[in-house]
C-alpha cells in the first residue's frame with residue numbers, strides 16, 4: 001500500500017490500484033477511485049481545498065450538530081458544526097481488522113486542537129478518531145467520539161456523503177421503504193416513504209429507516225445498482241439533492257448543472273440528541289460497498 005502525506009492531503013493506493021484522497025482540513029474524503037480509476041464521489045469543481053472553508057463534496061464530517069440549532073448548547077456553531085472546517089491530524093496507518101488487502105488510515109481532532117474562538121462556542125472537552133478503511137470493493141468510515149471532560153454533552157453526527165451518479169433523474173434509492181422521514185422542504189412535516197425514492201426536484205429528507213441500520217440502502221443509476229450502504233449505530237439517513245435553484249445559490253457548487261451528477265445519502269444520528277457521559281465513547285460507521 002502506497003501512502004503519501006503532503007501536509008494538506010493524505011492519499012493511499014492499494015496494490016490493486018484503488019485510491020483515496022483525504023483533505024486534512026475537515027478530514028474530508030475528496031476522492032475514492034476503483035482499480036479502473038473510476039471516481040465514486042462527487043466533488044465540486046470549485047470546492048475549497050485551501051482550508052478557507054468546508055470542502056463541497058466528497059464525505060464531509062458533521063459534528064457536533066446537524067444543520068443549526070438555536071436554544072441548544074450548539075447554538076453558536078456554524079451549520080453542520082466545526083469538524084468539517086477544522087484542521088485534523090493524520091495519526092497514521094493502522095492495521096485494519098482481518099487480513100484484507102486494504103488500508104486503514106486514522107485521523108484525530110480534539111478540543112485541544114480547536115482554535116480558541118471555536119472552543120469558546122462549544123466549551124466541551126472531546127476527542128474524535130476518524131478511521132477510513134479502503135478495501136478492493138468497499139470504503140468504511142468509522143468515527144469514535146469520546147467525552148474527555150467532566151460534564152456530559154449532547155451531540156449529533158453525520159457522514160455527508162456525495163455519491164457520483166450518471167443522471168439523478170434515473171437514480172433510485174431502495175431500502176427506505178415504509179420508513180418515516182422529516183421533509184425539510186415541507187415545513188419539517190413527518191411523512192412515510194412507501195416505495196423506491198426517485199428524484200424530480202430539490203430533495204432534502206431525514207429518514208429513520210424502518211428496518212434498522214444493518215438493512216442496506218442501495219443507490220441505483222440507470223437501472224443498475226451502484227452503491228450499497230450499511231450503517232452501524234447511525235439510525236438515520238439524509239437523502240439530499242439541491243436541484244437547479246439550490247445549486248445556483250451555492251457559490252462553491254460547480255458546475256451549476258452538477259446536481260445532475262450527484263446524490264447525497266448521509267448516514268447519521270441526527271433525529272435526536274445523543275448524550276455522552278464523561279469518560280464515555282460513541283462509535284458509529286458507514287460501509288459503502290460497490291455493487
Ligand code: TA6
Nearest residue numbers: 067079080160184204238240266
Ligand atoms: O444534508 C442536507 C443539508 O442539510 C441540506 O439542507 C443542505 O444545506 C446541505 O446539507 C448542504 O449544507 P452545506 O452547509 O454544506 O451547504
